Amino acid sequence: MANDAQDLPRVAGNGLLDRRLFMRTLALGAVGTATAGVSLADPVSKGQPEWMLAPGATTEDYGTPSHYEMARTRRWTVPPAGQTATGRSIVAFTPHHQLHGTLTPNGLHFEVNHHGIPDIDPDQHELIIHGMVRQPIKFNVAALANYPTETHNYFLECSGNSGRLWADKPTPANLDITHGLLSGSEWTGVPLATLLDEAGLQPGAKWIIAEGADSGSVSRSVPMDKAMGDAMIALYQNGERLRPGQGYPMRLFNPGFEGNTSIKWVRSIRVTDRPAMTRFETRTYTDLMPDGKALQFSLGMDVKSVITRPSNSTVLPKKGVYEVTGIAWSGNGRITRVEVSADGGVTWADAALQGPVLPIMLTRFRIPWQWDGGPAVLQSRAYDEAGRIQPSRADLIAARGTHGNYHFNGIHSWGVGEDGGIAHVYA
Ligand SMILES: Nc1nc2c(c(=O)[nH]1)N[C@H]1C(S)=C(S)[C@@H](COP(=O)(O)O)O[C@H]1N2
Numbered sequence: 001m002a003n004d005a006q007d008l009p010r011v012a013g014n015g016l017l018d019r020r021l022f023m024r025t026l027a028l029g030a031v032g033t034a035t036a037g038v039s040l041a042d043p044v045s046k047g048q049p050e051w052m053l054a055p056g057a058t059t060e061d062y063g064t065p066s067h068y069e070m071a072r073t074r075r076w077t078v079p080p081a082g083q084t085a086t087g088r089s090i091v092a093f094t095p096h097h098q099l100h101g102t103l104t105p106n107g108l109h110f111e112v113n114h115h116g117i118p119d120i121d122p123d124q125h126e127l128i129i130h131g132m133v134r135q136p137i138k139f140n141v142a143a144l145a146n147y148p149t150e151t152h153n154y155f156l157e158c159s160g161n162s163g164r165l166w167a168d169k170p171t172p173a174n175l176d177i178t179h180g181l182l183s184g185s186e187w188t189g190v191p192l193a194t195l196l197d198e199a200g201l202q203p204g205a206k207w208i209i210a211e212g213a214d215s216g217s218v219s220r221s222v223p224m225d226k227a228m229g230d231a232m233i234a235l236y237q238n239g240e241r242l243r244p245g246q247g248y249p250m251r252l253f254n255p256g257f258e259g260n261t262s263i264k265w266v267r268s269i270r271v272t273d274r275p276a277m278t279r280f281e282t283r284t285y286t287d288l289m290p291d292g293k294a295l296q297f298s299l300g301m302d303v304k305s306v307i308t309r310p311s312n313s314t315v316l317p318k319k320g321v322y323e324v325t326g327i328a329w330s331g332n333g334r335i336t337r338v339e340v341s342a343d344g345g346v347t348w349a350d351a352a353l354q355g356p357v358l359p360i361m362l363t364r365f366r367i368p369w370q371w372d373g374g375p376a377v378l379q380s381r382a383y384d385e386a387g388r389i390q391p392s393r394a395d396l397i398a399a400r401g402t403h404g405n406y407h408f409n410g411i412h413s414w415g416v417g418e419d420g421g422i423a424h425v426y427a
């Protein structure tokens with residue numbers, strides 16, 4: 001079925017094809033795609049499948065995915081025997097190698113729970129805003145629901161996402177483990193500025209300290225320009241109330257900042273003139289530099305991308321044309337460009353960006369690629385509207401060393417072997 005398709009316009013080395021030449025052309029038979037449907041001599045169906053022979057099931061109160069899809073679930077870190085969820089952080093990963101589009105289904109949103117998930121009664125939960133304000137105020141869910149809300153699509157990324165890519169050796173782990181502390185959602189909530197305005201900031205108020213209602217009271221300090229900027233108290237996620245793992249019934253959401261600052265189950269926002277130096281801004285979520293000094297309050301998530309398909313969870317079955325697709329994102333704003341390389345970064349071609357391209361949100365990119373059966377190294381490189389470019393791993397390490405655990409945003413490489421096998425490599 002596959003032909004050599006030598007006439008297809010090549011835009012970079014090792015088989016990258018023009019991004020405008022999409023699967024419509026390819027699937028229509030200009031070339032055989034490696035994955036196209038089988039043509040039938042007699043396309044008329046013979047008989048009916050079993051599920052057509054009797055009426056199907058009724059519906060459910062709350063819909064769930066097909067039972068055939070139950071392998072597409074989050075992997076999560078089970079606490080070691082003898083430790084409870086609250087004795088150790090539990091981390092659940094979004095399986096990006098199994099997903100498409102840009103919105104993460106709520107049941108597959110990643111989770112980082114340092115002290116388990118509290119079971120909060122929404123009728124009893126309160127958020128208090130106090131400290132350097134003219135008048136402390138508190139809100140329950142019903143009171144907050146009376147304020148004007150805003151809805152935005154935003155990604156959320158733990159700064160520990162991709163942390164294992166700082167290691168000397170590539171990893172056999174799948175994309176959930178390496179890039180799954182990242183999700184994209186539509187968030188609806190009340191701008192924090194509205195609430196801070198109502199409380200009235202005192203002169204000299206420069207930071208807020210947000211505290212969660214989990215047993216460890218996870219707390220972070222957030223600079224006032226963020227608090228008075230695009231920060232929100234989120235109540236809804238993709239149209240439904242927040243899931244318990246996302247902070248039900250309310251969370252602070254700081255778009256583009258490291259995930260840890262978006263305090264879940266938020267119960268207190270204290271306005272201050274200085275940061276609190278909490279555990280999560282001293283012991284963790286700081287970046288150890290080559291000179292042994294630690295960078296604190298490295299809050300912004302920089303520009304980054306990764307190819308989600310193909311990935312090391314699949315094997316290329318045969319030579320032919322494949323769609324290479326992935327996601328790009330930046331805490332600085334919109335993604336402006338994503339380039340893909342099939343020859344380990346020697347040559348690059350522009351991928352198509354799926355619109356609308358929204359600021360501080362996952363952006364899907366695609367490019368057709370003709371695999372000729374030889375070795376290849378697939379990479380993606382993202383650019384954002386702040387002029388930031390995703391660095392090579394070597395450049396990132398030259399600047400930052402390898403002592404740190406957080407904020408890895410280097411270019412990611414998939415090595416494709418002659419057998420069609422795919423592995424994470426350092427190129
Ligand atoms: N109260 C509280 N807020 C929290 C956490 C927590 O354990 N407790 N985890 C933080 C971390 S480390 C991250 S990366 C994000 C993850 O948000 P998610 O679990 O909704 O994906 O929430 C942050 N907010």
Ligand SMILES: [Mo]
Nearest residue numbers: 112158259260
């Ligand atoms: Mo995190």
